Amino acid sequence: MIQWSNTLPQPGEFAGIRLLRVPPKQSYQGLVTSTLLQGCPTHYAERRTQPCTGETCRHCLAGLVPRFLVYLSICSTRTRAHAVLELTALAAQPVNDYQTRHGSIRGALLTAERAGNRPNSPVRVTICPDDSDHRLLPPEVDLRRFFALLWHLDEEPANADIDSPPGPSIRNTIHNDPPTQAPHHTNNNGNGRILP
Numbered sequence: 095m096i097q098w099s100n101t102l103p104q105p106g107e108f109a110g111i112r113l114l115r116v117p118p119k120q121s122y123q124g125l126v127t128s129t130l131l132q133g134c135p136t137h138y139a140e141r142r143t144q145p146c147t148g149e150t151c152r153h154c155l156a157g158l159v160p161r162f163l164v165y166l167s168i169c170s171t172r173t174r175a176h177a178v179l180e181l182t183a184l185a186a187q188p189v190n191d192y193q194t195r196h197g198s199i200r201g202a203l204l205t206a207e208r209a210g211n212r213p214n215s216p217v218r219v220t221i222c223p224d225d226s227d228h229r230l231l232p233p234e235v236d237l238r239r240f241f242a243l244l245w246h247l248d249e250e251p252a253n254a255d256i257d258s259p260p261g262p263s264i265r266n267t268i269h270n271d272p273p274t275q276a277p278h279h280t281n282n283n284g285n286g287r288i289l290p
């Protein structure tokens with residue numbers, strides 16, 4: 095039966111929130127909306143980033159060494175677009191230091207620059223306090239839930255207190271990006287790369 099409606103469906107959970115990596119030879123600046131960084135060991139396997147699941151991880155058992163990645167939600171200072179930024183543990187060290195000093199990273203001004211021309215060239219991060227009105231910042235992205243949907247961790251609830259049914263898939267709005275692959279397309283708005 096056709097299900098006509100006079101209203102549009104609700105946008106998908108996390109609609110429009112992209113997973114960003116700093117493109118080669120570009121920089122990205124934004125105000126952090128996360129309170130704390132989130133990170134976990136991951137593997138790049140089967141052409142995508144996947145979480146390492148620990149002792150029973152099939153990628154570890156296959157001999158792949160896990161790589162710790164850090165994520166935070168952030169609002170571009172130029173476009174105001176809300177996104178999730180991925181950093182290596184090395185690049186995220188200043189973020190970790192800032193978090194240790196201030197107890198929170200929310201509202202901090204973060205600049206990430208990839209000077210090299212390869213997708214996996216090192217990223218240099220600077221982070222400092224910002225005195226703009228942080229009441230205007232959007233709520234932080236629930237990163238554990240964001241990645242539960244991205245990584246399809248159906249068997250592993252991201253938050254024990256979530257009792258609502260899982261939202262629609264976000265695969266159409268965010269995609270994993272091969273960190274070592276040659277760049278396909280780079281947008282020129284300084285807001286990071288639209289992932290393939």
Ligand SMILES: [Zn+2]
Nearest residue numbers: 146147151154
């Ligand atoms: Zn593993």
